Amino acid sequence: xxxxxxxxxxYFEALSRHGHFGRAAEASAISQPALSQQIKxxxxxxxxxxxxxxxxxxxxxxxxxxxxxxxxxxxxxxxELVDLARASRDSLVGRLRIGIIPTVAPxxxxxxxxxxxxxxxxxxxxxxxxxxxxxxxxxxxxxxDTAILALPASEPSLQETPLFDEHFVLVRPLEDAExxxxxxxxxxxxxxxxxxxGHCFRDQALSFCNMGATxxxxxxxxxxxxxxxxxxxAGIGVTLIPEIAVPIETRSAxxxxxxxxxxxxxxxxxxxxxxxxxxxxxxxxxxxIVQQAASRPA
Amino acid sequence: xxxxxxxxxxYFEALSRHGHFGRAAEASAISQPALSQQIKxxxxxxxxxxxxxxxxxxxxxxxxxxxxxxxxxxxxxxxELVDLARASRDSLVGRLRIGIIPTVAPxxxxxxxxxxxxxxxxxxxxxxxxxxxxxxxxxxxxxxDTAILALPASEPSLQETPLFDEHFVLVRPLEDAExxxxxxxxxxxxxxxxxxxGHCFRDQALSFCNMGATxxxxxxxxxxxxxxxxxxxAGIGVTLIPEIAVPIETRSAxxxxxxxxxxxxxxxxxxxxxxxxxxxxxxxxxxxIVQQAASRPA
DNA sequence: TTGGATCGATAAGGCAGGCTTATGAACAAT
DNA sequence: ATTGTTCATAAGCCTGCCTTATCGATCCAA
Numbered sequence: 200x201x202x203x204x205x206x207x208x209x210y211f212e213a214l215s216r217h218g219h220f221g222r223a224a225e226a227s228a229i230s231q232p233a234l235s236q237q238i239k240x241x242x243x244x245x246x247x248x249x250x251x252x253x254x255x256x257x258x259x260x261x262x263x264x265x266x267x268x269x270x271x272x273x274x275x276x277x278x279e280l281v282d283l284a285r286a287s288r289d290s291l292v293g294r295l296r297i298g299i300i301p302t303v304a305p306x307x308x309x310x311x312x313x314x315x316x317x318x319x320x321x322x323x324x325x326x327x328x329x330x331x332x333x334x335x336x337x338x339x340x341x342x343x344d345t346a347i348l349a350l351p352a353s354e355p356s357l358q359e360t361p362l363f364d365e366h367f368v369l370v371r372p373l374e375d376a377e378x379x380x381x382x383x384x385x386x387x388x389x390x391x392x393x394x395x396x397g398h399c400f401r402d403q404a405l406s407f408c409n410m411g412a413t414x415x416x417x418x419x420x421x422x423x424x425x426x427x428x429x430x431x432x433a434g435i436g437v438t439l440i441p442e443i444a445v446p447i448e449t450r451s452a453x454x455x456x457x458x459x460x461x462x463x464x465x466x467x468x469x470x471x472x473x474x475x476x477x478x479x480x481x482x483x484x485x486x487x488i489v490q491q492a493a494s495r496p497a
Numbered sequence: 498x499x500x501x502x503x504x505x506x507x508y509f510e511a512l513s514r515h516g517h518f519g520r521a522a523e524a525s526a527i528s529q530p531a532l533s534q535q536i537k538x539x540x541x542x543x544x545x546x547x548x549x550x551x552x553x554x555x556x557x558x559x560x561x562x563x564x565x566x567x568x569x570x571x572x573x574x575x576x577e578l579v580d581l582a583r584a585s586r587d588s589l590v591g592r593l594r595i596g597i598i599p600t601v602a603p604x605x606x607x608x609x610x611x612x613x614x615x616x617x618x619x620x621x622x623x624x625x626x627x628x629x630x631x632x633x634x635x636x637x638x639x640x641x642d643t644a645i646l647a648l649p650a651s652e653p654s655l656q657e658t659p660l661f662d663e664h665f666v667l668v669r670p671l672e673d674a675e676x677x678x679x680x681x682x683x684x685x686x687x688x689x690x691x692x693x694x695g696h697c698f699r700d701q702a703l704s705f706c707n708m709g710a711t712x713x714x715x716x717x718x719x720x721x722x723x724x725x726x727x728x729x730x731a732g733i734g735v736t737l738i739p740e741i742a743v744p745i746e747t748r749s750a751x752x753x754x755x756x757x758x759x760x761x762x763x764x765x766x767x768x769x770x771x772x773x774x775x776x777x778x779x780x781x782x783x784x785x786i787v788q789q790a791a792s793r794p795a
Numbered sequence: 796t797t798g799g800a801t802c803g804a805t806a807a808g809g810c811a812g813g814c815t816t817a818t819g820a821a822c823a824a825t
Numbered sequence: 826a827t828t829g830t831t832c833a834t835a836a837g838c839c840t841g842c843c844t845t846a847t848c849g850a851t852c853c854a855a
Contacts, residue, residue, distance in 0.1 A: 203575060205503050206813090220832055233814050235833060240813095245582035251639065251773045252832070253654070255823070258639050261592055261776065262585050269578050276571045277501060280564065284543035287560050294559055341549070341556050356551075475549045478559065504842090518803055531843050533804060538842095550803070553852070798855085805848070812841085819834070825827085 205277060207241040208270050210234050211249065215267045218257050291481035294323045298334040298346035302400040302424060303468060306443045307347070310492040318488055331399045338473065345482050347489065349399045350469040357471045358479065360486045363493050365442040367407065367464040369457045370431045376455035383407065390436030392427045400424075400466075404439045407464035428452045441466065443493070468493075503575060505539040506568050508532050509547065513565045516555050589779035592621045596632040596644035600698040600722060601766055604741045605645070608790040616786055628695040636771065643780050645787065647697045648767040655769045656777065658784045661791050663740040665702065665762040667755045668729045674753035681705065688734030690725045698722075698764075702737045705762040726750045739764065741791075766791075 213223040214234065224234040242249050249263040259267055287293070295315075299308060304326075312324055327334075327343060334346040335354060350359055369380060381389065386407075394401040425448060427438040432452040440448060445456055470486045472479060511521040512532065522532040540547050547561040557565055585591070593613075597606060606624060613622055625632075625641060632644040633652060648657055667678060679687065684705075692699040723746060725736040730750040738746060743754060768784045770777060 203503060203579065205501060221830090229813095230815060231832075232816085232834080236813075239833085245579065246586045247582045251771065253771075253773050255831080257832085260774075261642065262582075265581065265591060266578065269574060269581070273571060273574045273578070276567060276574070280567050280571070281501065281543065283563065283567070284545045284560075288544045293563055296559075344559060473549065473551075475551055476558075519801090527842095528844060529803075530805080530845085534842080537804085553802080555803085796855100799853085801852080802850085803848105804850100806846085807844100808846105809844080810842090812839105814840090815836100815838080817835080817837105819832100821830100821832085823828100823830080825829095 203241065203244065205274075207237050208274060210237045211241060212267070212270055212274060214238060214250065214257065215259050215263065215270075220257060291319055291322060291478060291485065294325060294344075295485070296325045296327065296342070296344045298327045298329065298337060298343045298348075300331055300334065300346075300348045300399060301328055302394070302398060302441060303347060303443065304328040305425075306447055307489075307493055310495065311347075311489050314488055314492040315485065335471075338471065341473075344476065344478065345470055345472040345485065347468065347470050349403065350467045350471075352469075352471045354471070356474060358474045358476075359469050359471050360483065361467055361469040362486065362490050364465055364467050366458065367404065367439045367441055367466070368445060369437060369459065370428055370440055370448075371437045371455045371457065372431060372434050373453045373455050375437075376457075380457045380459060382460065386437075392430050392436045392438040394424070394427070400439075400441065403464070403466050407439070424448055428454055439464070501539065501542065503572075505535050506572060508535045509539060510565070510568055510572060512536060512548065512555065513557050513561065513568075516557075518555060589617055589620060589776060589782065592623060592642075593783070594623045594625065594640070594642045596625045596627065596635060596641045596646075598629055598632065598644075598646045598697060599626055600692070600696060600739060601645060601741065602626040603722075604745055605787075605791055608793065609645075609787050612786055612790040613783065629697045630695065633769075636769065639771075642774065642776065643768055643770040643783065645766065645768050647701065648765045648769075650767075650769050652769070654772060656772045656774075657767050657769050658781065659765055659767040660784065660788050662763050662765050664756065665705065665737045665739055665764070666743060667735060667757060668726055668738055668746075669735045669753045669755065670729060670732050671751045671753050673735075674755075678755045678757060680758065684735075690728050690734045690736040692722070692725070698739065701762070701764050705737070722746055726752060737762070 210223070210227055210229075213227045214220065217223040217226060220235055220238075221231050224231040227234060238250065247262055248260055249266060251258045251260050297311070308326060308328075312326070315322055315324055327337070331348045331352075334343065334348055335352060335357075337343045338346050339354070339356060347362065350361060352359055369386075371378070391404070393404055424438075424440050424444050428440065428448045429452055430436065431438050432454045449456060470482070470489060472482045476482060508521070508525055508527075511525045512518065515521040515524060518533055518536075519529050522529040525532060536548065545560055546558055547564060549556045549558050595609070602624075606626075610622055610624065613620060625635070629646050629650075632641065632646055633650060633655075635641045636644050637652070637654060645660065648659060650657060667684075669676070689702070691702055722736075722738050722742050726738065726746045727750055728734065729736050730752045747754060768780070768787060770780045774780060
């Protein structure tokens with residue numbers, strides 16, 4: 200009446216290998232009657248005879264041999280399952296889906312990927328670059344494991360861990376290099392180039408300048424920091440970029456980089472994940488690795 | 498502490514499919530707490546989190562997804578095992594290893610094989626032709642499922658079922674056709690050609706003639722009935738062959754066939770198998786089929 | 796904000812299934 | 826015939842699984 204159990208399959212396998220109830224029971228760390236009982240139970244529930252009991256010999260029946268092959272295969276698969284679990288408990292394995300905002304991605308992403316791959320070669324890293332609202336949505340929907348963005352995310356269901364703080368710097372045409380660095384008020388009078396709507400960095404920059412969303416319409420929008428910097432070098436206006444972008448973005452553009460007077464504008468970049476994530480502990484480790492990757496020179 | 502159970506894998510699969518403890522429990526025909534408990538037990542014994550419990554949602558973790566794939570595969574294999582058992586209970590399937598003595602094989606074997614294949618196309622029939630002692634040894638050792646030989650086998654561990662009785666007929670050179678049929682005594686004076694040692698038919702023939710093993714040495718030995726008949730047709734002597742061999746053996750040899758006076762010599766051909774054989778019932782069916790095949794004209 | 800509904804976790808108790816030891820039965824070997 | 830081996834059976838105990846009842850958290854609607 201009872202269904203098959205893994206226990207029965209294990210006992211069956213032991214008996215098929217030993218051909219002897221006593222020894223198979225010993226190998227299975229149970230008493231001989233317990234094994235007899237389970238084998239009998241198994242045969243009855245299947246309605247077939249798996250073994251031929253003879254005077255001095257217990258032998259697999261023809262059907263039993265066919266069974267043995269399949270049972271061994273099943274037990275192997277089950278053991279693999281347990282192995283997989285044990286391996287996963289300790290280190291992060293499998294797929295890791297990381298989301299990252301565009302104003303950080305080009306500068307941090309290569310370092311993250313190479314560092315994670317170095318620490319854990321078995322890891323299947325998948326990156327997704329998009330704006331914060333989409334990252335948060337995909338995170339809560341379970342389509343991402345973690346995201347790197349500007350804190351705070353202000354989502355109670357998400358765990359936040361800061362990675363680093365970074366200042367914003369002013370990007371001006373090269374001929375303005377010697378001009379004094381404008382303060383917030385002076386900045387309002389300049390032609391400020393910003394990222395298109397949706398990017399958190401746009402909002403952060405606007406907030407620094409005390410400019411509202413309405414005023415922003417009059418500004419030029421760019422879809423990436425690279426574009427903005429190129430526009431600056433073409434003399435179209437000025438822009439703000441995060442520190443981390445400086446080395447790469449100034450490489451191919453003739454622009455002047457200036458720091459603001461204190462208090463410098465800045466933002467905090469961090470990593471977030473669902474509090475319910477089963478790999479929360481491993482993600483904490485990942486955060487540490489990302490932090491190191493970010494602090495190292497590009 | 499407890500190991501994985503198939504039950505847990507089934508519950509896991511149900512929960513992964515429904516994403517809802519209540520419905521998964523219902524589908525598994527148990528109460529919701531029972532399912533909760535087993536899932537919890539499974540996660541704890543594996544030391545990993547398979548599901549993410551959120552407010553209104555139960556979702557597989559990344560690792561859980563990997564598990565789900567493997568678990569489904571395992572459950573499929575287990576179900577196949579049960580299906581295999583059910584299929585085997587009713588009809589004979591798989592491999593059937595039949596042994597048969599050489600003095601019957603050439604005449605009966607083709608009919609047996611074709612009839613068995615007709616009745617049960619899925620059957621993998623393997624024939625082995627050798628002398629009785631070897632057949633009995635292989636049978637008791639489990640290398641054969643059944644054997645067709647002259648009864649009685651006189652092995653208490655074997656089940657015997659008679660197939661048919663057959664007379665022995667005298668084979669003489671064509672020129673002796675008109676001569677009277679010799680009785681046992683007269684046969685002793687003739688040059689009797691017999692099969693080599695080991696064949697039961699040799700012993701049966703000798704026993705009919707009341708000749709001992711010592712006397713037999715002086716006779717010519719042949720390794721097959723065909724050889725014996727050919728030797729008879731060459732005028733070397735006379736021989737006995739079973740009825741069943743007559744149609745085939747006289748087809749290409751110029752010999753005379755004569756029946757003895759009553760009591761005619763005869764033997765009983767039957768089928769034997771281990772009493773402990775798990776396919777005893779099916780073998781009884783096979784015996785019936787073989788019987789029909791034997792009674793039908795060649 | 797609050798009451799109700801939903802849903803999973805927890806608690807407590809009962810039953811059964813599986814394990815143990817002890818013993819029986821069949822058979823082989825001496 | 827007797828003894829040893831080996832598997833089956835019996836009896837009893839205990840663990841583990843399932844049940845119902847209930848809690849706690851969250852979401853939703855009023």
